[in-house]
Amino acid sequence: MNLSTTFDPMAPDQTDDPYPLYARARREQPVFFAESLGAWVVTRYADIAAVARDTERFSSAGALESSAVFPDEVTAILRTGYLEFQSLVQSDPPDHTRVRNVFNKALSPQRVAALEPKVRAIADELIDGFVHDGEVDLIERFAFPLPGAVIGELLGVPRSDLPRLKRGSNAKQILLAGAAPPALLAECAREFVDLQRYFGAHIEARVDEPRGDLLTLLAPSDIGGTAPLTMQEAVCNAIDLLAAGHETTTDMIGNGMTLLMAHPEQLAALRADPSLVPDAVDEILRMEAPVRGLFRRVAVDTTLAGVALPAGARLFLLYGSANRDEQAYPDPDVFDIRRRPATPHLAFSKGIHFCVGNALARLEGRVAFERLLARLPGVRLHPTRPAERRAFIILRGYERLPLAWDAAPRETNA
Numbered sequence: 326m327n328l329s330t331t332f333d334p335m336a337p338d339q340t341d342d343p344y345p346l347y348a349r350a351r352r353e354q355p356v357f358f359a360e361s362l363g364a365w366v367v368t369r370y371a372d373i374a375a376v377a378r379d380t381e382r383f384s385s386a387g388a389l390e391s392s393a394v395f396p397d398e399v400t401a402i403l404r405t406g407y408l409e410f411q412s413l414v415q416s417d418p419p420d421h422t423r424v425r426n427v428f429n430k431a432l433s434p435q436r437v438a439a440l441e442p443k444v445r446a447i448a449d450e451l452i453d454g455f456v457h458d459g460e461v462d463l464i465e466r467f468a469f470p471l472p473g474a475v476i477g478e479l480l481g482v483p484r485s486d487l488p489r490l491k492r493g494s495n496a497k498q499i500l501l502a503g504a505a506p507p508a509l510l511a512e513c514a515r516e517f518v519d520l521q522r523y524f525g526a527h528i529e530a531r532v533d534e535p536r537g538d539l540l541t542l543l544a545p546s547d548i549g550g551t552a553p554l555t556m557q558e559a560v561c562n563a564i565d566l567l568a569a570g571h572e573t574t575t576d577m578i579g580n581g582m583t584l585l586m587a588h589p590e591q592l593a594a595l596r597a598d599p600s601l602v603p604d605a606v607d608e609i610l611r612m613e614a615p616v617r618g619l620f621r622r623v624a625v626d627t628t629l630a631g632v633a634l635p636a637g638a639r640l641f642l643l644y645g646s647a648n649r650d651e652q653a654y655p656d657p658d659v660f661d662i663r664r665r666p667a668t669p670h671l672a673f674s675k676g677i678h679f680c681v682g683n684a685l686a687r688l689e690g691r692v693a694f695e696r697l698l699a700r701l702p703g704v705r706l707h708p709t710r711p712a713e714r715r716a717f718i719i720l721r722g723y724e725r726l727p728l729a730w731d732a733a734p735r736e737t738n739a
């Protein structure tokens with residue numbers, strides 16, 4: 326089998342269970358060029374960790390952008406806002422260091438811990454909406470809205486604005502991918518500029534009326550705020566959180582519930598001892614990394630695992646493969662919530678881009694699994710409505726995840 330032509334995260338067989346192919350790549354061709362991505366795929370734990378740590382040889386600048394050239398009409402619309410997508414995940418030091426320091430404070434363990442009561446309240450409110458029905462599409466009614474509402478809280482925007490923010494964030498993803506008809510690209514450019522203006526206005530308003538939220542912490546010092554950021558950096562990074570912190574977390578919840586449903590003995594252990602939930606969250610992230618992989622660009626001619634890589638080449642760090650590497654974990658395909666591995670998983674990457682939202686993601690995972698298991702007795706995969714995976718290059722998760730449980734009848738006053 327030729328990995329170069331076979332590897333395709335969008336292919337249905339690789340969407341269902343890509344792990345045998347990853348194992349084969351680790352054994353036979355640990356670094357290979359994938360035509361579907363136009364990038365070199367890195368599959369072994371040690372190589373991925375080495376690339377993630379070495380920001381001199383492997384850059385993140387423009388790592389998520391396509392090389393597509395926009396039609397003039399689209400560029401003209403984007404010029405009315407900020408043309409460039411300047412965000413943390415796509416930057417290198419020294420800019421990265423300066424922006425990251427702001428985010429380290431904004432998402433510090435203390436600030437995240439303070440959000441816990443709110444996260445619990447949102448989770449319970451969502452479950453209240455379907456607990457009596459006995460069945461639900463978990464993605465639509467819980468795993469998608471939960472992290473969306475939590476990011477809204479963190480940023481400090483009204484919940485009623487979330488659909489608008491989501492539209493703008495989706496538009497940005499389509500622009501980044503670049504491969505859409507010109508009319509759609511133009512529509513997305515308008516949505517994206519609208520979102521930039523929305524955040525620009527909110528950030529400016531925080532200068533006169535500071536609140537305890539993230540938009541206040543992002544307000545640039547040159548307009549009277551406290552952050553050593555340009556307005557463009559503040560706006561682009563606020564927008565980036567909508568993508569970085571939303572569907573990643575949705576996928577962790579969906580992947581986790583599916584793993585637990587498929588391993589009744591692990592589910593029983595977790596129900597018997599809820600103190601295992603934090604370890605279970607990390608084992609879920611190891612087994613089914615929501616960020617399957619992310620790109621880097623080779624900064625200077627180099628070699629990796631014996632493969633010559635020219636400057637400018639793109640790499641795809643396959644975190645989902647690193648987490649199943651037999652050199653890093655014994656029995657890597659076994660789901661064991663008591664595993665507590667000596668080697669940390671790479672679901673949040675490593676080095677300077679290590680997920681700055683990891684504490685929040687772990688909190689959301691912990692609360693989600695605790696509340697779902699406590700409130701949905703006998704929860705199981707739906708007997709007739711199958712789960713459907715989402716085809717997407719970067720993220721691995723579910724489009725639909727129907728579940729059923731033994732619902733208590735709704736109380737009535739009749």
Ligand code: HEM
Nearest residue numbers: 413414569570573574577616619672673674678680682686
């Ligand atoms: C389970 C959920 C999540 C997963 C699996 C995840 C995964 C990741 C990964 C793999 C990276 C490194 C990207 C790279 O290779 O360069 C990253 C970076 C990042 N994540 Fe997360 N993430 C999650 C949740 C969140 C949340 C909740 C937030 C914030 C609300 C967040 C914000 C960010 C940001 C801003 C970065 C860029 C950090 C930097 O470049 O320094 N993430 N995340």
